[in-house]
Amino acid sequence: MSNHIPTYQLGQLTTNDAQGVFFLGQKPEIPKIAIDQPYRSNFYKLGVCVNGHAEVSINLDTYQVVPGNLVILAPHVIKQWKYMSPEYELADIFFTRDFITTNNHVNPDKFSFFWAGAKGVIDLLSPQPIINSIRFLQQKCLEEQTYKDDVLRNLINSLLYEIAAIYTAASTANLNRGQLLVADFKRLVNTHSMKERSLKFYAEQLFISPKHLTETLREITGKTAGDWISEAVTLEAKILLQSPSLNIAQISDMLHFADQSTFGKFFKNQTGMSPAAYKQGSDF
Numbered sequence: 001m002s003n004h005i006p007t008y009q010l011g012q013l014t015t016n017d018a019q020g021v022f023f024l025g026q027k028p029e030i031p032k033i034a035i036d037q038p039y040r041s042n043f044y045k046l047g048v049c050v051n052g053h054a055e056v057s058i059n060l061d062t063y064q065v066v067p068g069n070l071v072i073l074a075p076h077v078i079k080q081w082k083y084m085s086p087e088y089e090l091a092d093i094f095f096t097r098d099f100i101t102t103n104n105h106v107n108p109d110k111f112s113f114f115w116a117g118a119k120g121v122i123d124l125l126s127p128q129p130i131i132n133s134i135r136f137l138q139q140k141c142l143e144e145q146t147y148k149d150d151v152l153r154n155l156i157n158s159l160l161y162e163i164a165a166i167y168t169a170a171s172t173a174n175l176n177r178g179q180l181l182v183a184d185f186k187r188l189v190n191t192h193s194m195k196e197r198s199l200k201f202y203a204e205q206l207f208i209s210p211k212h213l214t215e216t217l218r219e220i221t222g223k224t225a226g227d228w229i230s231e232a233v234t235l236e237a238k239i240l241l242q243s244p245s246l247n248i249a250q251i252s253d254m255l256h257f258a259d260q261s262t263f264g265k266f267f268k269n270q271t272g273m274s275p276a277a278y279k280q281g282s283d284f
Contacts, residue, residue, distance in 0.1 A: 005078065005238050007040040008033055010096055020099025021152055023138040024092050038080045040239070044100075044108055045073040046163065047092025048124065048131050052085040058120035059190060060231055068127045070163070074114040078235055091131045093138070095156060103150070106157050113167040117187025122170040130166075133159050178216045181206060185217065186228065193232040195256045199225045234270040237263075241279045248275045 012033050013022055022043075033039075038057075047070070054065040057080040058073065065071060071090065073079055075097070101107050108114055124130060137155050140148065175183070188205050196202070202225060203210040217225055233255060240251045252263035267275045 005038045005040065005242055006034075007042060009041075010043045010094060013094060020096040021137075021141060021156070022094040023134075023141060024090065024094070035079070035081045038078050038235075038238070040078055041073070041075050043075060043094045043096045044114065045071065045092060045094050046134070046159070047071045047090035048127050048134065050089050050091050050127075050131065052088030054081060054085065054088050055083040056081050056120070059117075059235065060186060060228060061120065063121035065121055068124050070122050070124050070127070070130065070166070072113050072118065072120055072122070072163075072167075074109075074118075077120070078239070091134045093134050093156070093159075099149075100153060100156055102153065106160065108160060111160055111164050111167075113163060115187065117183070117190040119167075119183075122167060124166065124170070130159075130163065133162065178220050181208070181213070181216050182220050185213065185225070189228050189232050193229050194236055194254070197229055197233070197256075202229075230266075230270060234267070237267055237275070238278070241275060248279065251275070 010020065010022055013024070024047075049065050049067050049069045049071065051067060053067075056063050056065060056071070057078075059077050062082070063069075065088075071092070095108075097108060112118060133155075137152065137159065140151055140155060145151070184206055185202060188202055192201070192205075199210045199213065203213045206213060213225060217223060217228070221228075237251065237255060240246055240254060241248075246254075248263070249260045252260045255263060257263035257266065264275055267273075267278070271278060273281075
C-alpha cells in the first residue's frame with residue numbers, strides 16, 4: 001500500500017473543473033479516486049448526509065457520519081474516508097477558492113468552520129434547509145444563463161453565512177468547560193505544531209497551568225499533549241515527504257527539528273520507518 005498522501009484537484013472529480021464548482025452525481029463519468037487513503041484537496045466540500053452512514057478521519061479526529069450530519073472539509077485538512085455503507089449518500093457541493101473569490105467575493109477562509117482544528121462533522125437540528133440550499137445550487141449549476149457563475153457565487157456565499165450561524169451554535173452546544181478547552185487546544189496544535197512543541201507554550205496560550213492542561217487532556221481524550229502534538233507533526237511530515245522538490249534535511253528544518261538525525265529518530269518512532277524509506281515509498 002502506498003504511503004503517498006496525494007492532493008486531489010477538483011478536475012479529478014469531474015472531466016471539466018473550469019467553473020470551479022461541482023456536485024457529486026452531477027456527471028456519471030466520475031473517475032475513481034482513493035479517498036479511503038489519506039489525502040488533501042484543492043477544493044472545499046460541504047455536505048449533508050441524507051442516507052446511510054460513514055466514518056471519516058479529519059486531521060486528528062475520527063467522526064461517524066449519519067443522516068442529518070453536516071460534513072465540512074477544507075482543502076488543507078488531511079481527510080480519509082475509512083468506511084461508507086452501500087447506501088451512503090450526501091447532498092454536497094465542492095468548490096475552489098479561485099472560483100468563490102473571483103470579483104472580490106468573500107474568501108471562504110474567513111469562516112471559522114474552515115479553520116485548522118474546526119469540527120469536521122456537526123449534527124444539524126434541522127438539516128432540510130441546508131439540503132434544499134445545496135439542491136437549489138445544483139439546479140442553478142445545470143442551467144445555462146448569462147450570469148450563471150455570479151449567481152452561483154452569491155448563492156454559495158449565502159450558504160456559507162447560513163452554515164456559519166449554525167456552526168457557531170452547534171460547535172459549542174452542550175460542551176462543558178473541559179471539552180471546550182480540548183477543542184481550543186486542538187485548534188492551537190493544528191496551527192502551531194510545526195514550530196511549537198512544548199506543553200508550556202500551549203498552556204500559556206490557553207491561560208492555564210501545564211498541569212491543568214495535562215490532566216484535562218488525559219481525562220477527556222486519554223492522550224497527553226505530547227501525543228496530540230506528535231500526531232500533528234507526523235501528519236505534516238508525511239505531507240512534506242511526498243514532495244519531490246524537498247529533501248529530508250529541508251523538511252527537518254521546516255518542521256523546526258534541531259537536525260536531520262533528530263527528525264529521523266522522531267519519525268521512525270512514530271511510524272516505524274525512516275523518513276528516507278517513507279519518502280521512497282511515496283514517490284510516483
